[in-house]
Amino acid sequence: MNITQEKTGNLNAVVKIKIEPADYSEKVEKAIKDQAKKAQLPGFRKGMVPAAHIKKMYGKSILVEEVNNLLNDTLSNYIAEQKLEILGQPLPKMDDEREFKWDYTDEFEFDYELGLAPALEIDLSSKDKFTEYVVKADKETLESRIKNIRRSYGKMTNPEVSEEGDVLYAELTQLAQDGSVFEGGITNTATLRLDQVKDKEILKSLVGLKKDDEVTVDIQKAFEDAAVVAKALNISEEDAAELKSDFKLHIKNINRLEESDLNQEFFDKLFGEGTVTDEAGFRAKIQEEVESMFKQDAERKLSNDIYEELLKKFPLELPDEFLRRWLKATNEKLTDEELAEGYDDFAKNLKWTLIENKIIKDNQIEIKYEDVVQAAKAKLDAQFRMYSPSPLPEDQLAQYAVQFLQEKENANRTFEEVKAIKTFDHIKSIVTLEPKEIDYDKFVALEKK
Incomplete structure (x- = not known):
């Protein structure tokens, strides 16, 4: 067996592996004999199939497998012995002009491309500075966190008039362009969180509402989020993204999560x-x-x-x-x-x-x-x-x-x-x-x- 390496660039190399019959014959014969002991073929008792018969039927595939195993082991050992730092894995280099007989007398030559890791020296010291x-x-972030925690431990109430931060339980009905109810359109009853309303003017129209009040809303403009709109109307996000209609909101209830008192029980x-x-x-x-x-x-x-x-x-x-x-x-x-x-x-x-x-x-x-x-x-x-x-x-x-x-x-x-x-x-x-x-x-x- 002969192995050589040729550099084809700063970070590229080709490893050539030449294999002679003496390198693989013994392995192939042993594999054939092992297969003969395990084979179950018509006309033969288990373990009594002649090796020559196995060689005739499966010899080529066994030869291919053993040569591949030999190549893989040889290449891996060579890379380890030469202490080559490679990137990825070796790639076999195809050569259409090479043809092998696979008749147990072949001399094989295979080429593998290697990508090599670049040389690297790491030099760090106290001169290298980073901001920690x-x-x-800030006050706004702190107050927001405190408010969320107090609400998490607070209680649900049903106020008469809606405020920012409330949740409206409402029936939504799709409207036609002239403001009338769209026949066969979308209707659904859902909860709408006012803290998710992006448009300030629409939010203002949803504050100060009472039970059984009605208001017309451009729901797409209100939330600017197809997922929120889809959930409110019980439709797909794709349909919600294309929706252009206004909706009539009929308020059925107002829910408010009151903040917990700052008392010892809460602490x-x-x-x-x-x-x-x-x-x-x-x-x-x-x-x-x-x-x-x-x-x-x-x-x-x-x-x-x-x-x-x-x-x-x-x-x-x-x-x-x-x-x-x-x-x-x-x-x-x-x-x-x-x-x-x-x-x-x-x-x-x-x-x-x-x-x-x-x-x-x-x-x-x-x-x-x-x-x-x-x-x-x-x-x-x-x-x-x-x-x-x-x-x-x-x-x-x-x-x-x-x-x-x-x-x-x-x-x-x-x-x-x-x-x-x-x-x-x-x-x-x-x-x-x-x-x-x-x-x-x-x-x-x-x-x-």
């Missing part, structure tokens, strides 16, 4: 008995909770800023043409249009993966199974807390985490999440982070840029 935003809750329900005893303490707790959520947003922005900056600081060349061919070869349903649209994002993510792997390798960062289990437990705990404030017992949470990680996709995704966290933590331990306080509304505007 400390997001503060105890939220935070546990005696934890908070007055409004000032309540507001401080809510501010702490809100800014804790903002901290997660700020951490995501910091990680994204690091991601973008390192991609600029360490520009990488890729074997793009090879990678495009590889993506097409390994994704049969991938169209040329989809490849053209998605390749830049694929290449960007691949470049980051190379940077990430280099940081992990150079700094001997370990990702242990225990780290992955802990991440899975944290993820599951957060999910369970959405439905119940009481935490799961530790042993039960651990059991759920193990079950969760038995799914290969869950395990791989969680591993990659831990890998990313450890990489960013390492980077943040080296570079300079400059804290900067910012109001939430300004932070949101910053993220949209």
Whole structure:
């Protein structure tokens, strides 16, 4: 057997593998004998089929399989021995001029294209600076959160006159262009949330209504959301998006969720008995909770800023043409249009993966199974807390985490999440982070840029 490598570019190479009968004959003969022992053919007892008969019937397919196995093993071992860092997988290079007899005497030659990873050196220091935003809750955001919490623990009432934030229970009837009822048109009874009304003039017309009042509304203009309109009229979103008619609203009832009183019973329900005893303490707790959520947003922005900056600081060349061919070869349903649209994002993510792997390798960062289990437990705990404030017992949470990680996709995704966290933590331990306080509304505007 002879293996050679030829560089065809900075990041491309072709590996040639020549195989002689001596390389594969013994393997093929053994495979034929093994098949003969297992074969069940008419006229022969099980295990008594002559090897020559198997060779005559199935010899060519066995030869092809064994040569392919030999090629795969040889190529994998060669890449490992030569310490080649490849991208994607080797692609067999087709040669229409080569024809093999497959008669057990052939000398085979196969060529494989390789896409090679670019050389990379990561140089980070305290001279690399990043802004670490400390997001503060502005008054409007804080008041909105407090209002939502109080309403969540409040009680439903039926006031006589509607106000902003109420829910109208109304019968909706489609109107013709002249304002008369559209014969055979849409009618439905539904609840309409006034906090979802986008048009200010329409909202104004829905405030101050009483039971049995009627009002005409351009429902499409009111909500500017096909999904909301579709739900209110019990039609498809496609039909809702095309709807042009006005609707008559006949008010059947007005619902209002009254805010809970700021008393000890309310505080105890939220935070546990005696934890908070007055409004000032309540507001401080809510501010702490809100800014804790903002901290997660700020951490995501910091990680994204690091991601973008390192991609600029360490520009990488890729074997793009090879990678495009590889993506097409390994994704049969991938169209040329989809490849053209998605390749830049694929290449960007691949470049980051190379940077990430280099940081992990150079700094001997370990990702242990225990780290992955802990991440899975944290993820599951957060999910369970959405439905119940009481935490799961530790042993039960651990059991759920193990079950969760038995799914290969869950395990791989969680591993990659831990890998990313450890990489960013390492980077943040080296570079300079400059804290900067910012109001939430300004932070949101910053993220949209």
